[in-house]
Amino acid sequence: MRTATDGLATGLAVLSTVLVVAPLVAIFVYLIYKGASSLSLAFFTQVPKPEGETGGGMANAIVGSAVLLGLASLIGVPVGISGGIFLAEFGRGTKLANAVRFTADVLNGVPSIVMGIAVYSLIVYQQKHFSAFSGGVALGIMMIPTVTRTTEEMLLMVPHAVREAALALGVPNWRSVLSITVKTASPGIITGCMLAFARVAGETAPLIFTALGNSNWSVNLNEPIAALPLQIYTYAISPYDDLHRLAWAGALVLIVLIVAAVSLVRYVTSRGVLKGAS
């Protein structure tokens, strides 16, 4: 009887794992099936061809996405981590902390298109032009709540004994927080940043009102900039078959690049981890 229960529980766990992994694998396989054939050197080196001509690539959109995500991370990661540190270490139990936590949760639930409109009216409308900068800000703001809340939760998981050890050595509290608590929680905090990064990497709606898209080369923060999700969207709703195929290829490249970026960060941050570190 006990063996049967054990077998049943194990079976259910395996089944759930398959159910979780299956959609991801299915999407990935389907993307390769639909998109891989359109991948060529030109896809990575050329900008889109004018309408009606065949060929062309998404080089500008790949670089554009990198610029937008870089800018978003520059805003979202420091602000988000600082917010999380405040919530977990300095503001615990204060009204301000509760307000910040509530705001972060609400912000997390704001539809991305609303974020786009908000940044449109705050930046684009004021400046009278679309820009890469406004797109990066929109994505950056969307990263903040995820980063803040995971940072807070990871810091709270650091054992009280570790904090006490630092304080008992005569280390000032702020120093103990930055050098001991945050460092101890850093693997989890990095995971949170990666989650936020991957989430905004595929965002299209907020970019429609901010970065706008661009069929030419541009890395100027003050001009509209291309982005992979935007380019995929534009091509997917077009009436041409070869553009549809390019959209599939774009989606494949987007996913591969996200996986590559996350893996790279994981690799870089896991170097120097000590034997037996927990």
Added chain:
Amino acid sequence: MGVGIEVVNLNAWYAANHTLQDINLNIPANHATALIGPSGCGKSTFVRCLNRMHETNPIARVTGTVRIGDLDIYKDAKPVEIRRRVGMVFQRPNPFPTMSIYDNVAAGLKLNGYRNRRELDEIVEQSLKDSALWDEVKDDLKKQSGASLSGGQQQRLCIARALAVDPEVLLMDEPASALDPVSTSKIEDLIFQLKSQYTIVIVTHNMQQAARVAEKTGFFLNGRMVEFDSTHKIFTNPSDKRTEDYITGRFG
């Protein structure tokens, strides 16, 4: 060198809970002093008042005077300065899990801005030798995490970490209660050696341990210090009936 500790009318609270009531005692320099008593009697709170760790809990409060050497710790100094002079070892070994063995020992100095590498190397080596851990870890100092050591080794690492900042007093809050008998006896040997250089205050549940390592013993009960005398007197001929009941195992 160690310094003596003079405690006058010490009272401590957690919120409305009056945990320590009118404690008065003199802890001699360069000796080991044991504090015994049943769980919840206030002995841990008492040692936490000696390095102002008590007040890191926001609901905690303390009144009275504690002089360490000639320093009135609640008047003349900031908590961080006192904690550099009064080291502490906790019940459960608590090495910094993301740091190497070396960085664990150097942590107190490095985090206070100390940067001289050669001196750090020397201090780390000396501290690990003083805590009888050097021979076991000297080959893996910078490669291995402090958390990879066994429980007993971790506790000696924590002692080394406390010694590295060169304190005058070493507080030990049940330092061996989470360890096996072999590790426990290593810690006790260590206390025996260290007390020539430091004033040691050790909280313990283990009365044999108190008898083995300490010259003086204090018995705490319900937030009060019932008796403080030489260890020999406490265990052979206590003046107070309650002390006798406790050490003979009639309660607690």
